[in-house]
Amino acid sequence: MEFNKRYELYLDYINEALEKVLVVMNTPEKTCYEAMRYSLMAGGKRIRPVLSLAVCDLFKKDFSEVISFACAIEMIHTYSLIHDDLPSMDNDDYRRGMLTNHKVYGEGLAILAGDALLNYAFEVMIEDILKSTHNMLMRVKAMGFIAKSSGVKGMIGGQVVDLQSEGKKVPLETLSYMHKCKTGAMIKAPVVSSAIICGADDSQISSLSTFAEKIGMAFQIKDDILDVEGDLSTLGKNSGSDVSNDKTTYTTAYGLDGAKKILEDVTNEAVGAIDCFGTEAEFLKDIALYIAKRIN
Amino acid sequence: MEFNKRYELYLDYINEALEKVLVVMNTPEKTCYEAMRYSLMAGGKRIRPVLSLAVCDLFKKDFSEVISFACAIEMIHTYSLIHDDLPSMDNDDYRRGMLTNHKVYGEGLAILAGDALLNYAFEVMIEDILKSTHNMLMRVKAMGFIAKSSGVKGMIGGQVVDLQSEGKKVPLETLSYMHKCKTGAMIKAPVVSSAIICGADDSQISSLSTFAEKIGMAFQIKDDILDVEGDLSTLGKNSGSDVSNDKTTYTTAYGLDGAKKILEDVTNEAVGAIDCFGTEAEFLKDIALYIAKRIN
Numbered sequence: 376m377e378f379n380k381r382y383e384l385y386l387d388y389i390n391e392a393l394e395k396v397l398v399v400m401n402t403p404e405k406t407c408y409e410a411m412r413y414s415l416m417a418g419g420k421r422i423r424p425v426l427s428l429a430v431c432d433l434f435k436k437d438f439s440e441v442i443s444f445a446c447a448i449e450m451i452h453t454y455s456l457i458h459d460d461l462p463s464m465d466n467d468d469y470r471r472g473m474l475t476n477h478k479v480y481g482e483g484l485a486i487l488a489g490d491a492l493l494n495y496a497f498e499v500m501i502e503d504i505l506k507s508t509h510n511m512l513m514r515v516k517a518m519g520f521i522a523k524s525s526g527v528k529g530m531i532g533g534q535v536v537d538l539q540s541e542g543k544k545v546p547l548e549t550l551s552y553m554h555k556c557k558t559g560a561m562i563k564a565p566v567v568s569s570a571i572i573c574g575a576d577d578s579q580i581s582s583l584s585t586f587a588e589k590i591g592m593a594f595q596i597k598d599d600i601l602d603v604e605g606d607l608s609t610l611g612k613n614s615g616s617d618v619s620n621d622k623t624t625y626t627t628a629y630g631l632d633g634a635k636k637i638l639e640d641v642t643n644e645a646v647g648a649i650d651c652f653g654t655e656a657e658f659l660k661d662i663a664l665y666i667a668k669r670i671n
Numbered sequence: 672m673e674f675n676k677r678y679e680l681y682l683d684y685i686n687e688a689l690e691k692v693l694v695v696m697n698t699p700e701k702t703c704y705e706a707m708r709y710s711l712m713a714g715g716k717r718i719r720p721v722l723s724l725a726v727c728d729l730f731k732k733d734f735s736e737v738i739s740f741a742c743a744i745e746m747i748h749t750y751s752l753i754h755d756d757l758p759s760m761d762n763d764d765y766r767r768g769m770l771t772n773h774k775v776y777g778e779g780l781a782i783l784a785g786d787a788l789l790n791y792a793f794e795v796m797i798e799d800i801l802k803s804t805h806n807m808l809m810r811v812k813a814m815g816f817i818a819k820s821s822g823v824k825g826m827i828g829g830q831v832v833d834l835q836s837e838g839k840k841v842p843l844e845t846l847s848y849m850h851k852c853k854t855g856a857m858i859k860a861p862v863v864s865s866a867i868i869c870g871a872d873d874s875q876i877s878s879l880s881t882f883a884e885k886i887g888m889a890f891q892i893k894d895d896i897l898d899v900e901g902d903l904s905t906l907g908k909n910s911g912s913d914v915s916n917d918k919t920t921y922t923t924a925y926g927l928d929g930a931k932k933i934l935e936d937v938t939n940e941a942v943g944a945i946d947c948f949g950t951e952a953e954f955l956k957d958i959a960l961y962i963a964k965r966i967n
Binding site: 404406407408486490493497502504512515522523532535553556 | 696698704785786793797811
């Protein structure tokens, strides 16, 4: 199947699942559900859950095996964006062409809606584990991998380093560590957790890990490039914000052309890492190229 | 054993476990660990993990069965305090006689340290489940109960209602719903999760649930009374802050004497709910009395 068509198919499956998994309850805390949904259903590429499903396909398993975990990962990603956009962090007014959560619901509620999404991600995974009649151990392991990836040793740690680097010239190794944690960990999480649930062996998990690490890097480098080249209409946020915040990025460190060269190398390494899966891995390889070429 | 002595024994066991479970790593995100520890190790009554251990004792099980879950619950409680104290929420400068997290580390880091504590709570529970050689299903169920208690249907939902009620006269049923979620859910969580792990039957869980609901109510009523009666030296925060924020509380709704009468009734109901356990439940009954009588 053609890449775009398959991506759409995954996307539809994911959006339908997200639609069902988070329903607004008519209880006193209703606004919290609305704020959670506002950001969760704001669209976006859904690259993380798409990776979950693609890996599931690679192992010829039914999507129902991994969909709860895929939704949970998207919730964790969404909460991190809500908190990242807050005035005390990046202070962004727009995200995906829409007002950010705190601009609509106020700062207090945006913090709580973010907290609730992180918490709900675990609720959803645990419920899935309890209702599955098989494979409990593997599911708990997959959830453990996701939890580590989103925590202080992963995504949150990266955000802390990012916050502390603002307005400073930071060493390149710090930049690379920060990206590995902040963006990389939650790109790796869907790939590895899905592989664990689908019964991948150690060598397969290792290949997929390398693939995920490389596309995680590519994703961040491309983000930095887009921040310089993009504009509000395609990017949905003000471009150049990293430069104006005086942040170290791949483009400020290596120049625009240097960053593009690294992006190309890293993308090739990602593709090479999953050669062992043969033609079955075609879609995952295309994702790597898609990340490098995307315009928003 | 005398109540105070036994409480101290539990407290020591808990503080030692917390000390070990969250170690500051010498990595670029070091400050995040420090901010997490600053609030987690700030002392306090540790009433939630004490309840976990007391229920564990009731079923004559080893503390090692439940200690990870007890620590996780204290982490969730702590993160909720950090976020609650933020300028966009309660805007408190002091907590337990110390500067609040955001006053020491700044708002951005305080938000992330809170996020990290919530996430770490799940990391710790999952790790415990994966290393335990028995009882996996019951542990996952217990974690699921905790997750629901801390989420949008529980504690966070209560915080949302609290935030939305500020400066408004809210109906009493909203007040009671808010407390049930905001405070009650995370008092019930250690009692019920510990009972599940220790193999309690449905009727025992039901009795302990009622007990926990009642002491949760008592806890909140006492908090409202202390907010009127307490002062900075014993309470560790500015008293009268609810009144100055124009919040509906048990004391503004029922008057100080009315609130004290409700507190007495609810405490008696808590004690009555666990009569079925006989003298073994003496300590839990004493906790109910302790909550009603505490001065901070």
